[in-house]
Amino acid sequence: MLKKILKSKGEVNLLFLLTTIVVTCLLITFLPAISTGNLANSIATVEKGGYIVLASDEYELIAKEATAALAVDNAELAVIAAQIAAVKVELFNSAEVFLFPNVTNVTVTLTAGNTNVWSNWVEVTDSLAVTLSSKFATESGYINDMYIYDHSAVDKLYCIELAYGEAKATLGRIMWHTSYKDAVQIKTRRVPAGETIYYRMMCSGANEATAKVGFRYFFE
Numbered sequence: 001m002l003k004k005i006l007k008s009k010g011e012v013n014l015l016f017l018l019t020t021i022v023v024t025c026l027l028i029t030f031l032p033a034i035s036t037g038n039l040a041n042s043i044a045t046v047e048k049g050g051y052i053v054l055a056s057d058e059y060e061l062i063a064k065e066a067t068a069a070l071a072v073d074n075a076e077l078a079v080i081a082a083q084i085a086a087v088k089v090e091l092f093n094s095a096e097v098f099l100f101p102n103v104t105n106v107t108v109t110l111t112a113g114n115t116n117v118w119s120n121w122v123e124v125t126d127s128l129a130v131t132l133s134s135k136f137a138t139e140s141g142y143i144n145d146m147y148i149y150d151h152s153a154v155d156k157l158y159c160i161e162l163a164y165g166e167a168k169a170t171l172g173r174i175m176w177h178t179s180y181k182d183a184v185q186i187k188t189r190r191v192p193a194g195e196t197i198y199y200r201m202m203c204s205g206a207n208e209a210t211a212k213v214g215f216r217y218f219f220e
Contacts, residue, residue, distance in 0.1 A: 095218035097144065100135060101126045107149075108132075110160065110211050112203040118161075119208075121168055121198040124215075132215060133164075133197045141219040143171065143188040143197075148213055151178045153206040160211075162188060164195040171197070183216070190220070 101108060107127045113119035124132040132143075143162065151158065156178050162171040172188035191197065203209035 097216050097218050098135065100132050100215045100217060101128075101130070106130075107212050108214055110199055110201050110213055112158065112201040112206075112209045112211075114207045115205055116202055118200045118202050121163065121200050124162070124197050124199050131197070132217075133195065135217060136191050136193055136195065136197070138193055139219045140193045141191055141217055143186055143191065143215055143217045145183040145216040146174065146186050146213050147183045147215070148176060148181050148211065150181070150212040151209065152211070153203050153209040154178055156206060156209065157204040158201060158209070158211055159203075160199055160201045162186070163198050163200075164191055168198060191217075 108124065109127070110124075111119055111122075126132075135141075146160075157175060158178065159173070159175040161173040163169055164171055170189070171191060172186040174184055174186050176184055201211070
């Protein structure tokens with residue numbers, strides 16, 4: 001056992017000795033290059049490797065310039081975002097609004113799933129088989145409001161989601177109580193031209209409850 005310990009200690013000491021020799025050689029090789037007397041040579045060597053060597057005042061100047069440039073970029077982005085928001089507000093407030101359906105003897109009936117369960121995704125269609133998607137066939141736009149006319153369930157909550165495309169990208173969602181019959185703002189995201197518009201709905205207390213609704217929309 002003692003021999004094993006001595007042998008182990010001897011191996012450790014040998015490894016330590018070899019490591020010390022290597023480090024000493026490295027210091028002997030590179031210490032002159034980094035000493036004060038050879039600073040210029042050291043900088044030249046580093047620059048030949050493709051690196052830039054900066055004095056402390058140069059570094060501080062570049063850092064200040066970079067910080068100032070970033071602040072300017074952020075300020076410009078904030079201005080652009082504010083301009084876009086203003087344009088959207090103006091669009092929502094001044095665009096010509098269209099109705100779906102746009103005649104009084106046509107209805108849009110939406111059907112929920114089982115109690116508190118989403119229905120399957122279904123394209124929004126009126127009683128004459130005209131689709132809401134057809135209104136956005138060639139122009140992009142937004143759905144601004146949904147009118148609520150009637151419900152098959154009483155004293156219940158309804159929830160609806162609108163989406164477009166095969167991936168069912170969300171356009172907007174709202175929830176309302178059956179005691180409320182009026183227009184509710186939905187203010188959807190942009191509806192791309194040529195996309196199919198779907199809905200799914202649930203009701204809090206009746207299987208396959210229905211709601212008669214209408215939509216207001218406008219174009220970009």
